[in-house]
Amino acid sequence: MTTAWSTGLCDCFEDSSNCCLTCCCPCITFGRIAEVVDEGTTSCGTSGTIYSILCVFTGCQWILGCMYRSKLRQKHTLRDEPCNDCLLHCCCHYCALCQEYRELKHRGYDPANGYPRNLSSHGGGVVGMAPTGPGEMKR
Structure with a gap:
């Protein structure tokens, strides 16, 4: 069973600071989302850089956004609304x-x-440091 999104698509001003950040520098917002959705396997910086490169050279950064929206929806069983992820992005x-x-x-x-x-x-x-054994360097 799928669940509804907690906020609507056009409720951007519920978090006005993120709305302003996204309008000015969407690569940061995207990078932050991607890091959490990927569970830390890619960093915010890496994802944001890839997003920026796609934006500058192709204008198709929305495709990357679509992919991560789909991952987020699958991970949290969210509805595909108000329309398809790719069309939405x-x-x-x-x-x-x-x-x-x-x-x-x-x-x-x-x-x-x-x-x-x-x-x-x-x-x-x-997330911490690896355990050390006897005689190993300690910090």
């Missing part, structure tokens, strides 16, 4: 990014903190 890219960011915040993540900090707040354990 093609026509309302900034609104879609803002909605995805708000959804993650609603689910207890703070994309601005990066994945490791969110992992510990979601009971996934604390």
Whole structure:
């Protein structure tokens, strides 16, 4: 069973600071979303850079946004609404990014903190240093 999004597509001003950030520098918003959705396997910086390169050289960064929206929907069993992910990102890219960011915040993540900090707040354990054995260097 799928669930509804916590906020609507056009509710961008519910988080006005993220709305302004997304309008001025969507690569940061996208990078933050991607890091959390990918569970830390890609960093915010890497994802944001790829997004920026696609934006500058092809203008098709919305395709990357579409892919991550689909991942987010599958991970949290969200409805494919108000329309297909690719159509949504093609026509309302900034609104879609803002909605995805708000959804993650609603689910207890703070994309601005990066994945490791969110992992510990979601009971996934604390990312720490590897254990050391006797005679090994310690910090």
